[in-house]
Amino acid sequence: MGEIRPYQRCTQCVMDTTDSKIIFDENGVCDHCRNFEKNIKPYWKPQENRFEELEEIAKKIRKAGKGKEYDCILGLSGGADSSYLAYIAKEVMHLRPLIFVVDTGWNLNVAVENIEKIVKYTCYIADGTERVDTDPFELVQKAEELGAGEVIINLIDNDGMMKGYDIDLVRGVSDRVKVPVIAIGGAGGIEDLKNVLKNGHAHAAAGGSMFVFYGRLKAVLITAPSEKELTEAGIYQN
Numbered sequence: 001m002g003e004i005r006p007y008q009r010c011t012q013c014v015m016d017t018t019d020s021k022i023i024f025d026e027n028g029v030c031d032h033c034r035n036f037e038k039n040i041k042p043y044w045k046p047q048e049n050r051f052e053e054l055e056e057i058a059k060k061i062r063k064a065g066k067g068k069e070y071d072c073i074l075g076l077s078g079g080a081d082s083s084y085l086a087y088i089a090k091e092v093m094h095l096r097p098l099i100f101v102v103d104t105g106w107n108l109n110v111a112v113e114n115i116e117k118i119v120k121y122t123c124y125i126a127d128g129t130e131r132v133d134t135d136p137f138e139l140v141q142k143a144e145e146l147g148a149g150e151v152i153i154n155l156i157d158n159d160g161m162m163k164g165y166d167i168d169l170v171r172g173v174s175d176r177v178k179v180p181v182i183a184i185g186g187a188g189g190i191e192d193l194k195n196v197l198k199n200g201h202a203h204a205a206a207g208g209s210m211f212v213f214y215g216r217l218k219a220v221l222i223t224a225p226s227e228k229e230l231t232e233a234g235i236y237q238n
């Protein structure tokens, strides 16, 4: 039998001996407080706008992920912290995270709802103004049953961003129908075309901005990859 520990509460915070592994120093300050002072506080500057630093990190991750399906992995519980992180990673840092969820069966309904809102695709009609309550994978199968001869799939959020196609979406659509699938939305260079054909299983890749905007200043220059470039990339056969 272990000794029964006398009740003690940290002199700085609310933590107490209900945490069986808590350690207090001679001033009655707990190890959580000491960890915060030593390892977190020196780097934690909530008042400073450190967006540029974050963007530097994002740039490195995006560069390392070029031509790959995902550029980072993100654990999602459906709670406020990880849901917010998923938003920051995708919408602010423009990353393509592989979202990893473990549902042990004890997830709260609100967490499950949050996860669905974050990872599920929604379809829109009327130039992206009207939301329809079907996911794109069901919708393309219905379209094929009704006689559609081909499918053009466009992730509106990616359109004009030139940061790569959404490979999961394109592959999900391509693998569910027999008719040809054309991907659009996100092409930024030849690598992206190659990636969506190879990993997204698309039959054709379409783009807009990559043929129009050129260089760091996005100068307008109507252009297209040459036959040589496409052949070298293994996309186009003579």
Ligand SMILES: [Zn+2]
Pocket (backbone or CB within 6 Å): 010, 011, 012, 013, 014, 015, 029, 030, 031, 032, 033, 034
């Ligand atoms: Zn404490």
